[in-house]
Amino acid sequence: MNRLVRGMLAWLEDRTGYRGLRRHLLDEPLPPGTGWWFTLGSVLLFGLGVQVVTGIALALFYAPTPDHAWDSVRYISSGVRGGAFVRGLHHWGASVVVVAAVVHMIRVVFFGSYRKPRELNWIVGLMLLLVILAFGLTGYLLPWDQRAYWATVVTINIARLSPGVGEAMATLMRGGADIGALTLTRWYAAHVLVLPPALALLTIVHLYLMRRHGISGPVRPRLGASRPFFPYQAARDLTMAAAVGVLLAVLAWKGAPALEPPADPTSSDYVPRPEWYFLGLFQLLKYFPGRWEIVGALIVPGVVGLWLFLLPWIDRGRTREWRGRRVVLSLFTAGLAAVVALTILGASDKPASQSSTWTIREQGGAVLALSSDRCVSCHGPDKVASAIEPGRIGKSANWLAAHVEDPEVIAPGIREAPKTNDTENKSMVAALAKLRTGPPPALDAGLRRVYTVLAQHCLECHKIDGTGGTDGPDLTHAGEKLDAGTIELRIIDPKQVKADAEMPSFRDKLSLEDIRAVAGWLAGRK
Amino acid sequence: MVVRSEESRRSALSKLVSAGLGLITAGLAGLVGLVAAPKASATTRRWRAAASIFDLPPKDPFTAVLADKHADGWYETRKEQVVFIDREGDGYRAMSATCAHLGCRVRWESSRQQFLCPCHGGVYDREGRVVSGPPPRGLERVAVRVNPQTSDIEVEL
DSSP, X not given: OHHHHHHHHHHHHHHHOHHHHHHXXXXXXXXXXXXXXXXXXXXXXHXXXXXXXXXXXXXXXXXXXXXXXXXXXXXXXXXXXXXXXXXXXXXXXXXXXXXXXXXXXXXXXXXXXTSTTOHHHHHHHHHHHHHHHHHHHHHTTTTOBHHHHHHHHHHHXXXXXXXXXXXXXXXXXXXXXXXXXXXXXXXXXXXXXXXXXXXXXXXXXXHHHHHHHOOOOOSSOOOSOOEEIIIIIHHHHHHHHHHHXXXXXXXXXXXXXXXXXXXXXXOSSOOOOOOGGGHHHHHHGGGSOGGGHHIIIIIHHHHHHHHHHHHHHHSOOSOOSGGGGHHHHHHHHHHHHHHHHHHXXXXXXXXXXXXSSOOHHHHHHXXXXXXXXXXXXTBSTTSSBXXXXXXXXXXXXXXXXXXXXXXXGSSTTSSOOOOOOHHHXXXXXXXXXXXXXXXXXXXXXXXXXXXXHHHHTGGGTOEETTEEOSSSOOOTTGGGTOOHHHHHHHHHOHHHHOXXXXXXXXXXTSOHHXXXXXXXXXXXXX | OOOOOHHHHHHHHHHHHHHHHHHHHHHHHHHHHHHHSOOOOOOOOOEEEEEETTTSOSSXXXXXXXXXXXXXXXXXXXXXEEEEEEEETTEEEEEEOBOTTTOOBOEEETTTTEXXXXXXXXXXXXXXXXXXXXXXXXXXXXXXXXXXXTXXXXXXX
């Protein structure tokens, strides 16, 4: 048996010469003192490998069209075995790759590894960083959710600022006059067909040049014998990759990436924020008003980029020690500190957005929309229209408002619209907007009844917990002054309690049980 | 007859092969470029009803969403555009809701009586002039007229 295997390997060696290649790849002599700092490139390579494998898995399910992209990503997260985990790995893997690339770059700068004769490899490395960022940018358009859409609007408008060629570049990126189906296919093609070969080619060149000139080694060369890459440095690489792999798995397991509501060009309640590694650039844009915007959008990043590309020629000297390179290292550190500071500022600058708690109106409206005879008379598993599913409502807010107000605008005359009043319409519209984010909180039967009545009738004029109208008194603390009996009487016949009351009687509109339930609940609000 | 040496024949052929490879590469690149370059799209503006004069709220500008059939490559969709309609003197004004900075959707903040952009903090006053933040110019004005027959406010988009 053993002889058979040996024979086959000998045959393979004769036909391919694989042993020479293996020796060449693994037995690279490393200078003494090559330690943990030199594992960062391998960590990056590991991260890129994870992205390739998980990316292929995601591509089996993803559909790059405006009417299917969002649904297919939702399906990956909820319907594919292990899909949420794989998507989590790909999502967090992108961050790991960016961090690993930047830390690797910091190591190279502080070790002066870009010095002659390694200038060209430094440039190839910077090009790899740009390709990685391009992956990030094209990747997060693909889910076609709100963040995807608006981040792309901003990106393309930044490209438009480029003097002379801006408009042409923007059109090329959009694939047409507007962001839409043609933009999505274009960015998808870039993400899965154009960038991967570019990444592979640059990585091969990067590794080839690394081998051609050898590892730069510690800043101050040490005496001693060189040791082969395998297994000494390979063991360190593997340890680091395993540690990062565990971290990545925990992130993917614990923090599934969010899928925001589907892209909606008309929504006004969405606060767009880019992925964290673009937050610094995003924050920079705020500091350059008016015609200076091109400074923040293109000139500052451009100058920083050019400085980095020219670094091997700016920083020339005899030694790689820090003492002789104070100016360059201070500038680089200051730049890093600025990027970190801008990122933190960008992350902490959160304008007020929609809260994630459900108001009474939204909860009552959700009961009306999901389980009363209004919407479900047409929307359901075997009805004329598909069921209303929390978390996957794709229509825009304005469309929903128009449809709730007049269901027949969609298909006039083919079915009878349910009778509703204005107050409950408003509540259902509010609920539908909230239902985009997921299902409403569970309510017991008593609260269901109370919230439904409030959403149908009371909130038109009264405010409770900050939502509702202002024509009548605020009822947030109604129980402080009134007991249940008095409130009940006021609902049944307001004029009997107060002769000049403007509130109409609800005797004919509500059942006695409803009135009792609401009065009892209000009396409990102290 | 000119006798050519093997050397010069080889160098001539080398140049020919290089030129041939270059031509093939350029041809393929040109073809991809031709396909990838987007078609120029004709922008057609027309008058469209945005709101009824009775729709305008007493205190705030009206936010109108105009939807139109829109061919996006192979994909038929509805293109939705947002305009703000407001009273101005005896007539009306209409403004695009697209921020002049980087194209986010601005919204009317009734309590501050200003338009706010959620992206980079641009602020406009009720007439669409820049109050603060990065926008280089005010909100774009849209041509507006009233149709006397229907009492509709129409905008040219």
